[in-house]
Amino acid sequence: MGNKQSNEKKIQESQISVNQSQLSARESQLNTSNSNQSNYAKKEQIAQELYFPSSDDCPSKINITLGGINFWSNYDSGNLFKVEQVETNTFNLSISEDCQGRIPPVQSNKGTRQWFNFKVVTASDFQANFVIVNIATRFKKIWSADSDIYFKINKIWNRYPAVYQGFQVKFSFEFQANQIVQFAYMPPWSYKKNQKYLDFYSSQLHPDIYFRRETIAHSLEGRNIELITITKNGPSEQQPYYCTEYLFPEKQFNEPLKKFKKQYILISCRIHAGEVPSSFILKGILESLKNQNESAEYLLQNYVFLIIPMLNPDGVYRGHYRLDSLGYDQNRVYNRIVKFPKFNGPLAVLEICKNYNVAFYIDLHAHSVLTNSFIYTNWHPNPSIHSAILEFPKQMKQKVHHFRIKESMSTSINYEKSQYEFEGIYTEKEENIQKAPDLKIHITKENLVPQNMTSDCPFSTNPYLTGVAKSDVYLTSSNMFSYTLEVNYRYYTKNKQVFKYEISDFINLGRDVVESLYSVHQNQDFIQIKSQLDGSIFN
Ligand SMILES: [Zn+2]
16 A cells, blocks of 8 residues: 555656756746855755656666667666767767756766666677776776676676776677677666565575564655664564654554664665665675574674665666765765755664664765775764774774775864854865855764874864764764775775675675674673763663
8 A cells, every 4th residue: 555655656746747948947047036045055946846756757768779789778777878889880888977967966966977787689699899988087096907897698697808998998799699688887786676685585584583674764756765674582572663754654554663672783775876785785784694693693682683775766776876866965965854854765764863772873885986895984082982983893804804994984073173164064075165054064063073093093084074874873863883884896905916806795794794793792892881871872
Protein backbone atom coordinates (compact mmCIF):
# COMPACT_ATOMS: atom_id res chain seq x y z
CA MET A 1 0.00 0.00 0.00
CA GLY A 2 2.82 2.35 0.87
CA ASN A 3 4.41 1.75 -2.51
CA LYS A 4 1.17 2.52 -4.27
CA GLN A 5 0.90 5.81 -2.44
CA SER A 6 4.44 6.68 -3.29
CA ASN A 7 3.87 5.89 -6.98
CA GLU A 8 0.86 8.15 -7.01
CA LYS A 9 2.95 10.88 -5.47
CA LYS A 10 5.55 10.33 -8.16
CA ILE A 11 2.98 10.61 -10.93
CA GLN A 12 1.61 13.85 -9.49
CA GLU A 13 5.09 15.24 -9.29
CA SER A 14 5.94 14.30 -12.86
CA GLN A 15 2.77 16.05 -14.05
CA ILE A 16 3.99 19.32 -12.63
CA SER A 17 7.51 18.80 -13.90
CA VAL A 18 8.66 22.20 -15.07
CA ASN A 19 9.51 22.86 -18.70
CA GLN A 20 12.50 24.79 -19.88
CA SER A 21 10.60 27.96 -20.81
CA GLN A 22 8.95 28.19 -17.37
CA LEU A 23 12.36 27.79 -15.86
CA SER A 24 13.99 30.51 -17.98
CA ALA A 25 11.08 32.87 -17.34
CA ARG A 26 11.39 32.45 -13.58
CA GLU A 27 15.15 32.82 -13.75
CA SER A 28 14.99 36.14 -15.57
CA GLN A 29 12.21 37.33 -13.24
CA LEU A 30 14.41 36.64 -10.23
CA ASN A 31 17.41 38.25 -11.93
CA THR A 32 15.59 41.53 -12.48
CA SER A 33 13.44 41.69 -9.36
CA ASN A 34 15.90 40.77 -6.67
CA SER A 35 19.44 41.59 -7.61
CA ASN A 36 20.76 41.23 -4.05
CA GLN A 37 19.88 37.57 -3.90
CA SER A 38 22.90 35.33 -4.47
CA ASN A 39 22.97 32.96 -7.43
CA TYR A 40 22.87 30.12 -5.01
CA ALA A 41 19.73 31.41 -3.32
CA LYS A 42 18.08 32.02 -6.71
CA LYS A 43 18.77 28.50 -7.86
CA GLU A 44 17.45 27.08 -4.65
CA GLN A 45 14.31 29.17 -4.85
CA ILE A 46 13.66 27.91 -8.37
CA ALA A 47 14.26 24.33 -7.32
CA GLN A 48 11.79 24.62 -4.48
CA GLU A 49 9.16 26.57 -6.39
CA LEU A 50 9.15 24.96 -9.75
CA TYR A 51 11.00 21.80 -10.18
CA PHE A 52 9.75 18.38 -9.28
CA PRO A 53 11.68 16.07 -11.56
CA SER A 54 10.19 13.00 -13.13
CA SER A 55 12.21 9.86 -13.61
CA ASP A 56 11.57 10.02 -17.36
CA ASP A 57 13.29 13.37 -17.57
CA CYS A 58 16.74 11.85 -17.57
CA PRO A 59 19.11 12.81 -20.40
CA SER A 60 21.79 10.41 -19.18
CA LYS A 61 19.59 7.58 -20.46
CA ILE A 62 19.62 7.02 -24.22
CA ASN A 63 19.06 4.18 -26.68
CA ILE A 64 20.47 4.73 -30.16
CA THR A 65 21.83 2.75 -33.10
CA LEU A 66 24.72 4.20 -35.06
CA GLY A 67 26.92 2.53 -37.70
CA GLY A 68 25.37 -0.85 -36.95
CA ILE A 69 25.99 -0.59 -33.21
CA ASN A 70 23.27 -0.26 -30.61
CA PHE A 71 24.23 1.80 -27.55
CA TRP A 72 21.91 2.14 -24.59
CA SER A 73 21.95 3.46 -21.04
CA ASN A 74 18.22 3.65 -20.31
CA TYR A 75 18.33 1.48 -17.22
CA ASP A 76 18.91 1.84 -13.50
CA SER A 77 22.26 3.58 -12.89
CA GLY A 78 23.03 3.92 -16.64
CA ASN A 79 24.83 7.03 -17.86
CA LEU A 80 25.62 7.75 -21.50
CA PHE A 81 24.53 11.06 -23.00
CA LYS A 82 25.64 11.17 -26.62
CA VAL A 83 27.35 9.03 -29.28
CA GLU A 84 29.01 10.33 -32.46
CA GLN A 85 30.52 8.18 -35.20
CA VAL A 86 33.73 9.93 -36.27
CA GLU A 87 35.12 7.15 -38.49
CA THR A 88 33.78 3.77 -39.62
CA ASN A 89 34.80 2.06 -36.42
CA THR A 90 35.57 5.02 -34.13
CA PHE A 91 32.94 6.52 -31.84
CA ASN A 92 33.08 9.52 -29.55
CA LEU A 93 30.99 8.97 -26.43
CA SER A 94 29.84 11.70 -24.03
CA ILE A 95 28.68 11.01 -20.54
CA SER A 96 26.16 13.14 -18.71
CA GLU A 97 26.98 15.59 -15.97
CA ASP A 98 24.76 15.21 -12.92
CA CYS A 99 21.45 16.97 -13.73
CA GLN A 100 22.72 17.93 -17.17
CA GLY A 101 20.32 20.12 -19.15
CA ARG A 102 17.48 19.75 -16.70
CA ILE A 103 17.81 22.54 -14.21
CA PRO A 104 20.73 24.64 -13.16
CA PRO A 105 21.97 22.35 -10.39
CA VAL A 106 21.70 24.04 -7.00
CA GLN A 107 25.25 23.09 -6.17
CA SER A 108 28.06 22.86 -8.67
CA ASN A 109 28.01 19.88 -10.99
CA LYS A 110 31.45 20.76 -12.24
CA GLY A 111 33.56 17.64 -12.07
CA THR A 112 30.60 15.28 -11.88
CA ARG A 113 31.35 13.66 -15.25
CA GLN A 114 32.96 10.57 -13.92
CA TRP A 115 30.43 7.76 -13.64
CA PHE A 116 29.62 5.91 -16.88
CA ASN A 117 27.58 2.78 -17.41
CA PHE A 118 26.22 1.68 -20.81
CA LYS A 119 25.57 -1.38 -22.93
CA VAL A 120 26.56 -2.12 -26.50
CA VAL A 121 25.58 -4.80 -29.01
CA THR A 122 26.66 -5.19 -32.63
CA ALA A 123 24.86 -6.94 -35.48
CA SER A 124 28.09 -8.52 -36.75
CA ASP A 125 31.62 -9.12 -35.47
CA PHE A 126 33.12 -5.66 -35.11
CA GLN A 127 36.32 -4.03 -33.90
CA ALA A 128 35.41 -0.65 -32.39
CA ASN A 129 37.45 2.22 -30.97
CA PHE A 130 35.68 4.16 -28.25
CA VAL A 131 36.69 7.53 -26.88
CA ILE A 132 34.81 8.93 -23.90
CA VAL A 133 35.52 12.56 -24.69
CA ASN A 134 34.34 14.47 -21.63
CA ILE A 135 35.52 12.76 -18.47
CA ALA A 136 36.16 15.16 -15.57
CA THR A 137 39.54 16.86 -15.27
CA ARG A 138 40.22 15.55 -11.80
CA PHE A 139 41.65 12.38 -13.32
CA LYS A 140 44.68 14.14 -14.69
CA LYS A 141 46.67 13.98 -11.51
CA ILE A 142 46.01 10.48 -10.41
CA TRP A 143 45.15 8.35 -13.41
CA SER A 144 48.00 7.15 -15.51
CA ALA A 145 48.00 5.89 -19.07
CA ASP A 146 48.11 2.40 -17.61
CA SER A 147 44.58 2.23 -16.33
CA ASP A 148 41.33 0.46 -17.02
CA ILE A 149 37.58 0.34 -17.06
CA TYR A 150 35.29 -2.60 -16.34
CA PHE A 151 33.22 -4.63 -18.79
CA LYS A 152 30.64 -7.38 -18.37
CA ILE A 153 29.86 -10.31 -20.62
CA ASN A 154 27.57 -13.12 -19.47
CA LYS A 155 27.15 -11.69 -15.95
CA ILE A 156 30.88 -11.57 -15.22
CA TRP A 157 32.66 -8.27 -14.66
CA ASN A 158 36.32 -7.90 -15.57
CA ARG A 159 38.85 -5.11 -15.86
CA TYR A 160 39.69 -3.91 -19.33
CA PRO A 161 42.70 -1.77 -20.31
CA ALA A 162 41.94 1.86 -21.16
CA VAL A 163 44.01 4.98 -21.56
CA TYR A 164 43.03 8.02 -19.48
CA GLN A 165 44.37 11.21 -21.01
CA GLY A 166 43.15 14.62 -19.98
CA PHE A 167 39.40 14.63 -20.53
CA GLN A 168 39.44 11.36 -22.45
CA VAL A 169 39.20 7.64 -21.84
CA LYS A 170 40.17 5.53 -24.86
CA PHE A 171 39.74 1.83 -25.46
CA SER A 172 39.20 -0.61 -28.33
CA PHE A 173 36.98 -3.63 -28.14
CA GLU A 174 36.42 -6.68 -30.32
CA PHE A 175 32.67 -7.35 -30.39
CA GLN A 176 31.13 -10.64 -31.36
CA ALA A 177 27.83 -10.45 -33.18
CA ASN A 178 24.77 -10.16 -30.93
CA GLN A 179 26.75 -10.36 -27.72
CA ILE A 180 25.70 -7.73 -25.19
CA VAL A 181 28.66 -6.02 -23.52
CA GLN A 182 28.25 -3.61 -20.63
CA PHE A 183 30.94 -1.02 -19.88
CA ALA A 184 31.23 0.91 -16.64
CA TYR A 185 33.57 2.93 -14.51
CA MET A 186 33.14 0.28 -11.79
CA PRO A 187 30.91 -2.79 -11.57
CA PRO A 188 27.65 -0.93 -10.79
CA TRP A 189 25.66 -1.24 -7.58
CA SER A 190 22.30 0.08 -8.74
CA TYR A 191 19.11 0.82 -6.79
CA LYS A 192 17.64 -2.47 -7.97
CA LYS A 193 20.79 -4.44 -7.25
CA ASN A 194 20.78 -3.05 -3.74
CA GLN A 195 17.25 -4.33 -3.19
CA LYS A 196 18.07 -7.74 -4.65
CA TYR A 197 21.15 -7.99 -2.48
CA LEU A 198 19.15 -7.19 0.66
CA ASP A 199 16.50 -9.77 -0.34
CA PHE A 200 19.22 -12.38 -0.68
CA TYR A 201 21.06 -11.27 2.46
CA SER A 202 17.99 -11.45 4.68
CA SER A 203 17.16 -14.93 3.37
CA GLN A 204 20.63 -16.16 4.44
CA LEU A 205 20.59 -14.96 8.04
CA HIS A 206 20.71 -17.33 10.97
CA PRO A 207 17.43 -17.22 12.93
CA ASP A 208 19.39 -16.09 16.05
CA ILE A 209 19.92 -12.72 14.41
CA TYR A 210 17.23 -10.09 14.80
CA PHE A 211 16.73 -8.43 11.42
CA ARG A 212 14.32 -5.78 10.19
CA ARG A 213 14.15 -4.03 6.88
CA GLU A 214 11.87 -1.06 6.32
CA THR A 215 11.51 2.20 4.48
CA ILE A 216 12.67 5.04 6.68
CA ALA A 217 11.88 7.67 4.05
CA HIS A 218 10.99 8.20 0.42
CA SER A 219 13.29 10.07 -1.88
CA LEU A 220 11.96 13.06 -3.81
CA GLU A 221 11.18 10.76 -6.73
CA GLY A 222 9.41 8.23 -4.53
CA ARG A 223 12.15 5.62 -4.21
CA ASN A 224 12.65 3.82 -0.93
CA ILE A 225 15.43 4.87 1.41
CA GLU A 226 15.74 1.67 3.36
CA LEU A 227 16.77 1.10 6.94
CA ILE A 228 18.16 -2.22 8.15
CA THR A 229 18.20 -3.17 11.83
CA ILE A 230 20.50 -6.00 12.90
CA THR A 231 21.19 -7.16 16.42
CA LYS A 232 21.00 -10.21 18.67
CA ASN A 233 18.62 -11.03 21.49
CA GLY A 234 15.85 -9.20 19.79
CA PRO A 235 12.91 -7.13 20.61
CA SER A 236 12.20 -7.79 24.29
CA GLU A 237 13.26 -4.39 25.56
CA GLN A 238 11.75 -2.07 23.02
CA GLN A 239 9.82 1.12 23.42
CA PRO A 240 7.86 2.44 20.43
CA TYR A 241 9.17 5.53 18.78
CA TYR A 242 8.21 7.59 15.74
CA CYS A 243 10.77 10.02 14.39
CA THR A 244 9.06 12.82 12.46
CA GLU A 245 6.27 13.20 9.94
CA TYR A 246 8.79 12.72 7.12
CA LEU A 247 10.16 9.44 8.37
CA PHE A 248 8.70 5.93 8.30
CA PRO A 249 6.16 6.79 5.57
CA GLU A 250 4.56 3.38 5.88
CA LYS A 251 4.18 3.58 9.65
CA GLN A 252 0.40 3.37 9.41
CA PHE A 253 0.79 -0.05 7.79
CA ASN A 254 3.72 -1.55 9.63
CA GLU A 255 5.07 -1.68 13.11
CA PRO A 256 7.54 1.22 13.29
CA LEU A 257 11.13 1.11 14.45
CA LYS A 258 11.44 0.73 18.19
CA LYS A 259 14.12 1.68 20.63
CA PHE A 260 16.29 -0.98 22.18
CA LYS A 261 17.95 -0.60 25.55
CA LYS A 262 21.31 -0.93 23.85
CA GLN A 263 23.59 1.50 22.12
CA TYR A 264 23.42 1.84 18.36
CA ILE A 265 25.97 1.76 15.56
CA LEU A 266 24.66 3.73 12.58
CA ILE A 267 26.21 3.15 9.14
CA SER A 268 25.14 4.96 5.97
CA CYS A 269 26.18 4.72 2.35
CA ARG A 270 25.81 6.21 -1.15
CA ILE A 271 24.84 9.78 -0.33
CA HIS A 272 27.19 10.38 -3.25
CA ALA A 273 25.49 8.36 -5.92
CA GLY A 274 28.46 7.11 -7.92
CA GLU A 275 30.65 6.06 -5.00
CA VAL A 276 30.17 2.38 -5.66
CA PRO A 277 33.16 1.10 -3.62
CA SER A 278 31.23 2.17 -0.51
CA SER A 279 28.50 -0.37 -1.33
CA PHE A 280 31.15 -3.08 -1.50
CA ILE A 281 32.49 -1.94 1.88
CA LEU A 282 28.96 -2.19 3.26
CA LYS A 283 28.64 -5.65 1.75
CA GLY A 284 31.77 -6.63 3.70
CA ILE A 285 30.27 -5.25 6.92
CA LEU A 286 26.97 -7.08 6.40
CA GLU A 287 28.64 -10.38 5.44
CA SER A 288 30.85 -10.11 8.48
CA LEU A 289 27.85 -9.63 10.79
CA LYS A 290 26.10 -12.56 9.12
CA ASN A 291 29.07 -14.86 9.72
CA GLN A 292 29.00 -14.21 13.45
CA ASN A 293 32.64 -14.63 14.32
CA GLU A 294 33.85 -13.50 17.74
CA SER A 295 33.94 -9.80 16.81
CA ALA A 296 30.51 -9.80 15.16
CA GLU A 297 29.06 -11.79 18.03
CA TYR A 298 30.34 -9.25 20.58
CA LEU A 299 29.03 -6.29 18.57
CA LEU A 300 25.63 -7.88 17.90
CA GLN A 301 25.21 -8.72 21.58
CA ASN A 302 26.16 -5.23 22.74
CA TYR A 303 24.88 -2.98 19.96
CA VAL A 304 22.05 -2.55 17.52
CA PHE A 305 23.27 -1.91 13.97
CA LEU A 306 21.15 0.56 12.00
CA ILE A 307 22.18 0.64 8.36
CA ILE A 308 20.99 2.92 5.56
CA PRO A 309 22.48 1.31 2.44
CA MET A 310 21.43 3.99 -0.07
CA LEU A 311 20.86 7.58 1.05
CA ASN A 312 20.54 8.99 -2.48
CA PRO A 313 18.61 6.41 -4.54
CA ASP A 314 17.46 8.98 -7.13
CA GLY A 315 21.05 9.94 -7.90
CA VAL A 316 22.00 6.26 -8.13
CA TYR A 317 19.09 5.48 -10.50
CA ARG A 318 19.95 8.47 -12.69
CA GLY A 319 23.58 7.42 -13.06
CA HIS A 320 24.78 10.51 -11.18
CA TYR A 321 28.25 10.68 -9.82
CA ARG A 322 27.52 12.84 -6.79
CA LEU A 323 24.31 14.91 -6.72
CA ASP A 324 20.62 14.19 -6.09
CA SER A 325 17.83 14.76 -8.62
CA LEU A 326 17.61 18.48 -7.79
CA GLY A 327 21.34 19.01 -8.13
CA TYR A 328 22.20 19.11 -4.45
CA ASP A 329 25.27 17.53 -2.95
CA GLN A 330 23.38 16.03 -0.03
CA ASN A 331 26.55 15.68 1.98
CA ARG A 332 26.67 19.48 2.22
CA VAL A 333 23.11 20.05 3.44
CA TYR A 334 23.18 18.50 6.90
CA ASN A 335 23.31 21.94 8.53
CA ARG A 336 20.06 23.10 6.98
CA ILE A 337 17.73 20.14 6.85
CA VAL A 338 14.89 22.06 8.45
CA LYS A 339 14.99 24.60 5.65
CA PHE A 340 14.22 22.06 2.98
CA PRO A 341 12.86 18.78 4.27
CA LYS A 342 13.12 17.04 0.90
CA PHE A 343 16.52 15.85 2.05
CA ASN A 344 14.98 12.83 3.65
CA GLY A 345 18.13 10.71 3.68
CA PRO A 346 20.19 13.20 5.71
CA LEU A 347 17.10 13.93 7.81
CA ALA A 348 16.86 10.24 8.67
CA VAL A 349 20.54 10.17 9.72
CA LEU A 350 20.20 13.22 11.95
CA GLU A 351 16.91 12.13 13.52
CA ILE A 352 18.36 8.72 14.36
CA CYS A 353 21.42 10.35 15.91
CA LYS A 354 19.33 12.80 17.92
CA ASN A 355 16.75 10.31 19.15
CA TYR A 356 18.60 7.02 19.51
CA ASN A 357 21.56 6.18 21.66
CA VAL A 358 24.09 6.17 18.80
CA ALA A 359 27.59 5.25 19.96
CA PHE A 360 29.25 5.25 16.52
CA TYR A 361 28.25 6.75 13.21
CA ILE A 362 30.15 5.81 10.04
CA ASP A 363 29.33 7.28 6.62
CA LEU A 364 30.88 5.30 3.74
CA HIS A 365 32.36 7.06 0.71
CA ALA A 366 34.85 6.67 -2.14
CA HIS A 367 37.51 9.20 -3.11
CA SER A 368 38.68 10.06 -6.62
CA VAL A 369 41.82 12.01 -5.80
CA LEU A 370 43.38 10.87 -2.53
CA THR A 371 44.73 7.35 -2.71
CA ASN A 372 44.37 4.53 -0.16
CA SER A 373 41.71 4.22 2.52
CA PHE A 374 41.40 6.74 5.34
CA ILE A 375 38.98 8.32 7.78
CA TYR A 376 37.82 11.85 8.45
CA THR A 377 36.58 12.55 11.94
CA ASN A 378 36.02 15.43 14.35
CA TRP A 379 38.44 17.14 16.62
CA HIS A 380 37.72 17.38 20.33
CA PRO A 381 39.45 19.84 22.69
CA ASN A 382 39.75 17.26 25.47
CA PRO A 383 42.89 15.22 24.60
CA SER A 384 41.63 11.99 26.22
CA ILE A 385 38.33 12.19 24.39
CA HIS A 386 40.14 13.03 21.19
CA SER A 387 42.39 10.05 21.65
CA ALA A 388 39.32 7.84 22.19
CA ILE A 389 37.81 9.21 18.96
CA LEU A 390 41.01 8.30 17.10
CA GLU A 391 41.02 4.75 18.46
CA PHE A 392 38.82 3.48 15.61
CA PRO A 393 41.11 4.87 12.83
CA LYS A 394 44.12 3.55 14.74
CA GLN A 395 42.62 0.06 14.84
CA MET A 396 41.87 0.32 11.13
CA LYS A 397 45.52 1.18 10.53
CA GLN A 398 46.61 -1.98 12.32
CA LYS A 399 44.28 -4.22 10.36
CA VAL A 400 44.18 -2.71 6.88
CA HIS A 401 47.47 -2.74 4.98
CA HIS A 402 46.33 0.07 2.64
CA PHE A 403 44.89 2.31 5.37
CA ARG A 404 46.58 5.68 5.85
CA ILE A 405 46.49 7.24 9.27
CA LYS A 406 48.23 10.25 7.76
CA GLU A 407 45.02 11.22 6.01
CA SER A 408 42.74 10.43 8.90
CA MET A 409 41.91 14.04 9.33
CA SER A 410 39.78 15.73 11.88
CA THR A 411 37.78 18.72 10.86
CA SER A 412 38.84 21.74 12.79
CA ILE A 413 37.59 25.24 12.56
CA ASN A 414 40.14 27.92 13.24
CA TYR A 415 39.19 29.63 16.48
CA GLU A 416 41.24 32.68 15.56
CA LYS A 417 38.92 33.52 12.70
CA SER A 418 35.93 35.55 13.69
CA GLN A 419 32.48 34.05 13.77
CA TYR A 420 31.45 36.49 11.04
CA GLU A 421 33.46 34.64 8.47
CA PHE A 422 31.50 31.49 9.06
CA GLU A 423 28.06 32.93 9.35
CA GLY A 424 26.00 32.49 6.27
CA ILE A 425 28.69 30.89 4.17
CA TYR A 426 27.28 27.88 2.52
CA THR A 427 28.99 26.49 -0.49
CA GLU A 428 32.00 24.50 -1.46
CA LYS A 429 35.40 26.08 -1.56
CA GLU A 430 35.84 25.74 -5.31
CA GLU A 431 32.62 27.58 -6.01
CA ASN A 432 33.91 31.10 -5.33
CA ILE A 433 32.63 31.13 -1.77
CA GLN A 434 29.29 32.80 -1.93
CA LYS A 435 27.69 34.47 1.01
CA ALA A 436 24.05 33.66 1.41
CA PRO A 437 22.91 35.58 4.48
CA ASP A 438 19.47 34.01 4.38
CA LEU A 439 21.00 30.63 5.09
CA LYS A 440 22.54 30.85 8.51
CA ILE A 441 24.62 27.88 9.34
CA HIS A 442 24.61 26.91 12.94
CA ILE A 443 28.30 27.11 13.67
CA THR A 444 28.57 29.37 16.69
CA LYS A 445 31.59 30.43 18.67
CA GLU A 446 30.94 27.55 21.05
CA ASN A 447 31.12 25.10 18.18
CA LEU A 448 34.37 26.47 16.87
CA VAL A 449 37.37 24.52 18.00
CA PRO A 450 41.00 25.51 18.01
CA GLN A 451 43.25 24.22 15.30
CA ASN A 452 45.55 21.57 16.58
CA MET A 453 47.91 19.01 15.20
CA THR A 454 49.53 15.83 16.36
CA SER A 455 52.10 13.74 14.55
CA ASP A 456 49.66 10.98 13.68
CA CYS A 457 46.68 13.17 12.94
CA PRO A 458 47.15 16.34 10.92
CA PHE A 459 43.94 18.32 10.83
CA SER A 460 42.14 19.61 7.85
CA THR A 461 41.63 23.34 8.12
CA ASN A 462 38.94 23.91 5.56
CA PRO A 463 36.31 25.96 7.39
CA TYR A 464 34.05 26.02 4.34
CA LEU A 465 33.33 22.32 4.44
CA THR A 466 30.02 22.58 6.24
CA GLY A 467 26.89 20.50 6.18
CA VAL A 468 28.83 17.24 6.09
CA ALA A 469 27.29 14.24 7.84
CA LYS A 470 30.07 13.43 10.26
CA SER A 471 30.45 17.04 11.43
CA ASP A 472 26.77 17.80 11.79
CA VAL A 473 26.06 14.59 13.62
CA TYR A 474 28.71 15.77 16.05
CA LEU A 475 27.41 19.34 16.26
CA THR A 476 23.72 18.51 16.57
CA SER A 477 23.68 15.33 18.60
CA SER A 478 26.95 15.49 20.55
CA ASN A 479 27.91 12.14 19.06
CA MET A 480 31.61 12.72 18.63
CA PHE A 481 32.38 9.16 17.46
CA SER A 482 31.32 10.16 14.00
CA TYR A 483 33.39 9.20 10.96
CA THR A 484 33.64 9.36 7.19
CA LEU A 485 35.40 6.31 5.80
CA GLU A 486 36.93 6.89 2.37
CA VAL A 487 38.62 4.61 -0.12
CA ASN A 488 40.08 5.52 -3.49
CA TYR A 489 38.30 3.97 -6.50
CA ARG A 490 41.43 2.56 -8.04
CA TYR A 491 44.70 3.04 -6.26
CA TYR A 492 46.63 2.68 -3.09
CA THR A 493 50.29 3.34 -2.57
CA LYS A 494 52.61 1.54 -0.25
CA ASN A 495 56.37 1.88 0.11
CA LYS A 496 56.28 4.30 -2.84
CA GLN A 497 54.74 1.66 -5.11
CA VAL A 498 51.32 2.00 -6.70
CA PHE A 499 48.78 -0.84 -6.44
CA LYS A 500 45.31 -1.25 -7.91
CA TYR A 501 42.32 -2.07 -5.75
CA GLU A 502 40.33 -5.19 -6.46
CA ILE A 503 36.63 -5.34 -5.53
CA SER A 504 37.61 -7.88 -2.89
CA ASP A 505 39.77 -5.21 -1.19
CA PHE A 506 36.66 -3.08 -0.63
CA ILE A 507 34.72 -6.04 0.77
CA ASN A 508 37.64 -6.89 3.08
CA LEU A 509 37.76 -3.25 4.19
CA GLY A 510 34.15 -3.67 5.38
CA ARG A 511 35.12 -6.79 7.27
CA ASP A 512 37.94 -4.83 8.92
CA VAL A 513 35.49 -2.10 9.98
CA VAL A 514 33.70 -4.76 12.04
CA GLU A 515 37.01 -6.10 13.39
CA SER A 516 38.17 -2.58 14.32
CA LEU A 517 34.90 -1.67 16.02
CA TYR A 518 35.37 -4.78 18.12
CA SER A 519 39.04 -4.06 18.84
CA VAL A 520 38.42 -0.56 20.19
CA HIS A 521 36.55 -2.32 22.99
CA GLN A 522 39.77 -4.11 24.01
CA ASN A 523 41.46 -0.79 24.75
CA GLN A 524 41.03 0.08 28.44
CA ASP A 525 41.54 3.84 27.93
CA PHE A 526 38.82 3.83 25.32
CA ILE A 527 36.45 1.86 27.56
CA GLN A 528 37.05 4.25 30.44
CA ILE A 529 36.46 7.41 28.40
CA LYS A 530 33.47 5.90 26.69
CA SER A 531 31.80 4.85 29.90
CA GLN A 532 32.32 8.34 31.36
CA LEU A 533 30.80 9.87 28.24
CA ASP A 534 27.91 7.42 28.24
CA GLY A 535 27.10 8.54 31.77
CA SER A 536 27.21 12.25 31.02
CA ILE A 537 26.33 12.60 27.36
CA PHE A 538 24.58 9.63 25.92
CA ASN A 539 21.86 9.24 28.55
ZN1 LIG B 1 31.59 10.98 -1.09
